[in-house]
Amino acid sequence: MNxxxxxxxxxxxxxxxxxxxxxxxxxxxTEEFMIPAGDAGIELFLRNKRPENLxxxxxxxxxxxxxxxxxxxxxxxxxxxGGLSWMDYIAGQGFDVWCLDIRxxxxxxRPPEMSQAPEANxxxxxxxxxxxxxAAAAAFIRxxxxxxxxxxxxxxxxxxxxxxxxxxxxxxxxxxVLFAPPWLRDGPSLAAGAAPATLGAYRSVTQAQARxxxxxxxxxxxxxxxxxxxxFEHWAGLTWATDPEGMRRNPQTLRAxxxxxxxxxxxxxxxxxxxxxxKVTAPTLLVVAEWDRDxxxxxxxxxxxxLTNSPGKRLVVLGEGTHTIVxxxxxxxxxxxxxxxxxxxxx
Numbered sequence: 634m635n636x637x638x639x640x641x642x643x644x645x646x647x648x649x650x651x652x653x654x655x656x657x658x659x660x661x662x663t664e665e666f667m668i669p670a671g672d673a674g675i676e677l678f679l680r681n682k683r684p685e686n687l688x689x690x691x692x693x694x695x696x697x698x699x700x701x702x703x704x705x706x707x708x709x710x711x712x713x714x715g716g717l718s719w720m721d722y723i724a725g726q727g728f729d730v731w732c733l734d735i736r737x738x739x740x741x742x743r744p745p746e747m748s749q750a751p752e753a754n755x756x757x758x759x760x761x762x763x764x765x766x767x768a769a770a771a772a773f774i775r776x777x778x779x780x781x782x783x784x785x786x787x788x789x790x791x792x793x794x795x796x797x798x799x800x801x802x803x804x805x806x807x808x809x810v811l812f813a814p815p816w817l818r819d820g821p822s823l824a825a826g827a828a829p830a831t832l833g834a835y836r837s838v839t840q841a842q843a844r845x846x847x848x849x850x851x852x853x854x855x856x857x858x859x860x861x862x863x864x865f866e867h868w869a870g871l872t873w874a875t876d877p878e879g880m881r882r883n884p885q886t887l888r889a890x891x892x893x894x895x896x897x898x899x900x901x902x903x904x905x906x907x908x909x910x911x912k913v914t915a916p917t918l919l920v921v922a923e924w925d926r927d928x929x930x931x932x933x934x935x936x937x938x939x940l941t942n943s944p945g946k947r948l949v950v951l952g953e954g955t956h957t958i959v960x961x962x963x964x965x966x967x968x969x970x971x972x973x974x975x976x977x978x979x980x
Contacts, residue, residue: 678740701789705739751833759892800912850926922954
């Protein structure tokens, strides 16, 4: 079944309130791991959430999240806004949920180049390296939980990485969710900002720059109500705190590897994508918000017909949200769209 769906923004409060009640009824267990990436000196941070009474695991209900080009996974997918994170929400439905910080991000090891001036080295953590990190994390989870496949969910650049992993490893992916997926673009992404012609190993982002990027494309009349009070500050405080070196600067910054920006330039100039959607054989959901200017809906629309071997593929466009709808007042629409797909496919 192939579907394209447009969703207006529903009221998120009833959905999330019922999820909070379910979570309270089924207590969740949280575990954290540092696992070897396969390269000397590099370890990867994984966080796991699951119901405490969940002892038998299945591919259809074991999920791994991967983040985008700038911010780590655990401060987005496990950020308790209004008392509930996305990981809480999925785990509360009886799922085993994991998130991965790729090297150079969050609590994973920062490569040694990040301790030097950015111009001293070429861009680090390119897509090929990030996919290897995903492979290491997914193998750890599959072995630990004794499952043959996982549900792979990627946000932004993470969608590109998860798409590549699914294309290269069709036997290891139960289903695929691409949230705000990038595709070939004519110009630089918002993440690139005013990046110089020659990229250094990493870039530094301030909270003011993050907020400006977040609001790009939002109608002026809708800006005040987009993010509930305190949510941006909560996310930014936790996210920037993952980079102690950047926190010592004035203004405080978050450092992010530039490999993704070099990949975007090189693959874009060549007119070829980093992954081939036709090689994906898992059921796939593409979901994007209407005000997304990082990865606009046109990119998801371009990917959708190329998923020629994905059974039950689906495209959902959410109303009144941006690239970061996961932390906005209408995040319930995102949670509901993804959860519905997971439950329906696994039934």
